[in-house]
Amino acid sequence: MTDRAVAPLLAGVTIVEISRGVAAGYAGRLLSTLGAETILVEPRDGNPLRHEPPMLPPTNEASALFAYLAAGKKSVACDFETPAGRAELSTLLAAAEIVIHDLRPEERIRLELDEEGLRARYPKLVDVSVLPFGAFGPKAGWQAEEINLIHASGEGFLLPNGLAAERFPDRPPLKVYGHFAEYQGGVVAALGALSALIGREHGGAESVDVSVQDAALAVGAFALQRLGDGSLEHRRTRSFKYGGVLECADGYVELLTLEERQWRGLVELMGRPDWMQDPALADSLERSRRGAEINRAIRAWALEQRTADVVAQAQTLGVPMAKYASPAEVLSGAHERARHLFQPVEIPGADRLPMLSAPFHVDGAAPTLKAGPPRLGEHQHLLTSRRRRDQPAVTAEVS
Amino acid sequence: MKPLAGVRIADFTLHAAGPFCTHMLSQLGAECIKIESAARPDIFRKPHPVYGRMGPASFDQVASNKLSVRINLKDARGVALAKKLVGVSDLVCESFRPGVMERLGLDYAALAALKPSVVMVSVSSSGQRGPDSHFAGYAPLFGAWGALGYLTGYEDGPPVEMRHVMDHSIGMNAAMAAVAAVYRLRRTGRGGHVDVSAREVACSLVGEALLFAASGGEPARIGNDHLRMAPHGVFRTRDEDRWLTIAVRSDDEWRILVRLIDAPYLLADPRFQSAAGRHEHRRTLHGEIEHWTMTCEAGEAERMLQAAGIAAHISCNMEDIAHDRHLRDRGTVVDVEDTTGHQRAALKVPIRFSKSDAGMARGTPRLGEDEDYVFGELLGLSCEERQSLIDQQVIY
Numbered sequence: 001m002t003d004r005a006v007a008p009l010l011a012g013v014t015i016v017e018i019s020r021g022v023a024a025g026y027a028g029r030l031l032s033t034l035g036a037e038t039i040l041v042e043p044r045d046g047n048p049l050r051h052e053p054p055m056l057p058p059t060n061e062a063s064a065l066f067a068y069l070a071a072g073k074k075s076v077a078c079d080f081e082t083p084a085g086r087a088e089l090s091t092l093l094a095a096a097e098i099v100i101h102d103l104r105p106e107e108r109i110r111l112e113l114d115e116e117g118l119r120a121r122y123p124k125l126v127d128v129s130v131l132p133f134g135a136f137g138p139k140a141g142w143q144a145e146e147i148n149l150i151h152a153s154g155e156g157f158l159l160p161n162g163l164a165a166e167r168f169p170d171r172p173p174l175k176v177y178g179h180f181a182e183y184q185g186g187v188v189a190a191l192g193a194l195s196a197l198i199g200r201e202h203g204g205a206e207s208v209d210v211s212v213q214d215a216a217l218a219v220g221a222f223a224l225q226r227l228g229d230g231s232l233e234h235r236r237t238r239s240f241k242y243g244g245v246l247e248c249a250d251g252y253v254e255l256l257t258l259e260e261r262q263w264r265g266l267v268e269l270m271g272r273p274d275w276m277q278d279p280a281l282a283d284s285l286e287r288s289r290r291g292a293e294i295n296r297a298i299r300a301w302a303l304e305q306r307t308a309d310v311v312a313q314a315q316t317l318g319v320p321m322a323k324y325a326s327p328a329e330v331l332s333g334a335h336e337r338a339r340h341l342f343q344p345v346e347i348p349g350a351d352r353l354p355m356l357s358a359p360f361h362v363d364g365a366a367p368t369l370k371a372g373p374p375r376l377g378e379h380q381h382l383l384t385s386r387r388r389r390d391q392p393a394v395t396a397e398v399s
Numbered sequence: 400m401k402p403l404a405g406v407r408i409a410d411f412t413l414h415a416a417g418p419f420c421t422h423m424l425s426q427l428g429a430e431c432i433k434i435e436s437a438a439r440p441d442i443f444r445k446p447h448p449v450y451g452r453m454g455p456a457s458f459d460q461v462a463s464n465k466l467s468v469r470i471n472l473k474d475a476r477g478v479a480l481a482k483k484l485v486g487v488s489d490l491v492c493e494s495f496r497p498g499v500m501e502r503l504g505l506d507y508a509a510l511a512a513l514k515p516s517v518v519m520v521s522v523s524s525s526g527q528r529g530p531d532s533h534f535a536g537y538a539p540l541f542g543a544w545g546a547l548g549y550l551t552g553y554e555d556g557p558p559v560e561m562r563h564v565m566d567h568s569i570g571m572n573a574a575m576a577a578v579a580a581v582y583r584l585r586r587t588g589r590g591g592h593v594d595v596s597a598r599e600v601a602c603s604l605v606g607e608a609l610l611f612a613a614s615g616g617e618p619a620r621i622g623n624d625h626l627r628m629a630p631h632g633v634f635r636t637r638d639e640d641r642w643l644t645i646a647v648r649s650d651d652e653w654r655i656l657v658r659l660i661d662a663p664y665l666l667a668d669p670r671f672q673s674a675a676g677r678h679e680h681r682r683t684l685h686g687e688i689e690h691w692t693m694t695c696e697a698g699e700a701e702r703m704l705q706a707a708g709i710a711a712h713i714s715c716n717m718e719d720i721a722h723d724r725h726l727r728d729r730g731t732v733v734d735v736e737d738t739t740g741h742q743r744a745a746l747k748v749p750i751r752f753s754k755s756d757a758g759m760a761r762g763t764p765r766l767g768e769d770e771d772y773v774f775g776e777l778l779g780l781s782c783e784e785r786q787s788l789i790d791q792q793v794i795y
Binding site: 006007009010011012013030031034052053054056057058064065067068069115133134136137138139142143144145146147148149151152153154155156157158159160161162163164167168171172173174175176177178179180183184187188190191192194195196197198199201202203204206207208209210211213214215216217218219220221222223224225226227228232233234238240244245247252253254256258315318320321322323324325326327328329330331334335336338339341342350351353354355356358359360361362363364 | 400401402403404405406415419423427428525526527528529530531532534535536537539540542543544545546547548549550551552553556557558559560561562563564567568570571572573574575576578579580581582583585586587589591592593594595596599600602603604605606607608609610611612613614615616617618620621622623625626627628631632633634635642644645646648705708709710711712713714715716717718719720721724725726728729731732737741743744745746748749750751752753754755
């Protein structure tokens with residue numbers, strides 16, 4: 001049931017974001033979508049991601065990446081190198097609950113934004129650092145982009161698996177598309193920021209340190225557990241014994257049958273061919289042993305199938321199968337539309353476009369995207385008008 | 400003290416994604432009470448032939464630090480007991496197929512009627528609502544539905560399966576949204592329902608590509624390429640299956656790299672004068688870079704490039720990670736003792752606080768290990784009442 005009258009989860013929370021990279025930007029974006037006011041502080045010439053591809057056609061003036069990361073945020077341009085700029089930043093920080101940044105440790109000291117400086121001047125402010133390898137440790141100063149981080153966290157070495165690994169056994173390991181590790185860093189930074197905000201009630205404000213490598217490794221924890229079992233995972237040996245990526249007449253589907261009833265459903269789905277009636281195949285370990293042989297038959301069958309039909313039949317029979325959906329198919333998907341996953345926003349330099357809100361519903365509805373990405377300095381007035389808000393105003397906002 | 404100290408979770412989650420969510424929250428200080436039964440233990444507690452594992456390794460990974468109680472939810476008295484537990488909890492987490500909690504009488508509406516301030520987090524394949532909400536799925540299917548699988552792969556190859564990282568990404572998103580809901584609860588007293596959709600998490604990880612597609616662009620599989628940077632890739636080194644990742648971001652870094660690998664002819668090559676030219680001719684360029692990396696030991700080359708300010712890292716396998724000095728110094732990789740007394744490397748919640756603690760304080764609980772505390776102290780059941788429920792297989 002949708003209850004629009006309920007305040008968003010983070011109503012009344014103000015966040016200052018000083019970011020260059022995807023991870024810190026995504027943390028600010030998540031919190032903004034959950035109802036916080038996120039103020040993106042940009043250098044005078046703008047956040048560098050404003051120029052990062054892919055650029056939105058036809059004019060190629062706006063970055064899709066920046067638009068996605070900055071949706072709903074406010075923008076102020078501020079030059080920290082000048083005393084006036086630092087005073088402006090100070091005004092923002094004095095009225096904020098959280099600052100999220102990806103400043104290097106030496107920059108923090110220079111800008112008096114190190115932990116001691118922050119605590120002395122803004123005793124209630126939670127500060128969250130999001131760096132490729134974190135703010136301390138032997139690699140704290142190391143440079144990294146997404147491709148370095150997905151490999152520093154172990155998942156890169158383990159990809160591709162399945163069909164791609166079979167077809168190209170000699171190629172280099174493969175990164176996940178886009179900014180997978182950096183997005184993990186963003187989710188973890190948002191989690192850390194909110195945990196510290198709750199913890200502030202009993203322990204006071206504190207500093208939070210997030211490393212993109214740590215975050216991406218955390219979601220790859222299974223492979224480290226396997227090492228504890230005595231098994232060093234490798235991309236060439238971690239494929240499913242049968243199923244996986246299947247090529248159909250008009251695209252690819254994923255098939256994964258882990259339970260007995262799912263295997264029986266697959267037999268039905270394939271029209272009960274003779275070879276599947278072999279009593280020995282009723283045993284899951286035997287199927288596992290004869291995986292390659294089973295897969296040859298499944299693949300030959302799949303090539304004759306059309307994706308939409310076979311997926312619909314499979315789900316009816318309880319066989320876990322999904323189409324490898326293209327972005328265009330996801331955008332037009334009936335399920336995604338019903339859940340308002342994509343919401344139209346204005347993007348300066350491009351059109352009004354549907355943009356992903358958040359991967360969850362709250363109080364019965366997708367969180368509402370407040371706006372598209374801001375123009376550089378669109379909310380410059382915040383630098384002068386912002387004052388520490390009085391408590392009655394905050395209470396009114398959240399109630 | 401941990402930041403979420405004082406938050407209690409009634410944890411009905413099973414398998415990977417949901418339990419990973421509560422595993423994060425428990426390491427951040429929440430008291431997490433895992434609910435199972437002998438009739439239906441978490442399937443991850445058992446050996447699993449698909450993975451060939453004989454111990455509950457992946458269970459340790461998501462269950463350590465939790466408390467364990469047995470409640471037979473097939474019995475109405477078990478449901479009543481579960482409701483009592485919800486009554487003393489702040490947060491309820493579950494990862495059944497949509498509809499199951501409702502059949503049990505434990506859906507959000509029922510629990511909110513009982514306790515208006517309850518926060519519930521549901522994790523499912525496609526979300527609680529929508530035409531596909533009944534779909535069954537696992538990690539590779541979420542990646543397939545959400546375009547992440549479609550977009551990942553070699554340029555001339557098929558899509559790629561997302562594995563456990565997909566499940567755990569879902570759990571991490573769920574943990575983040577759960578804490579946001581707890582924040583509102585603490586501030587306003589208001590509960591709420593968070594409905595996490597696994598396939599939408601996959602979508603969210605390629606949100607910029609989906610936006611590009613919405614504007615008429617056609618994002619596609621590009622292997623290890625970057626849309627702007629070159630050199631950018633994974634390169635062979637002197638040793639078998641030891642790979643080095645390199646990303647060159649600017650003209651300055653390009654010139655530094657060329658000096659470092661002592662290949663001045665590359666600077667003179669008109670194809671490689673500009674960033675756009677290097678990107679256009681990246682195949683040739685990457686061949687040139689690999690000439691050099693093939694002569695290098697991966698770790699040495701990594702340190703040399705980093706010393707010059709160039710983004711580089713070896714492609715780590717789990718042995719590398721288990722012994723990595725940086726990860727050990729950060730407390731990211733820690734040694735824990737498993738249920739058999741064997742030491743293994745494990746991962747701590749990936750957040751460091753300047754004052755608060757975080758991490759694991761105890762190992763995997765035995766099924767029902769914490770019933771004295773939970774049923775006795777928290778719910779105030781007498782020994783006789785508990786014994787009676789055990790005899791009737793309600794606590795089972």
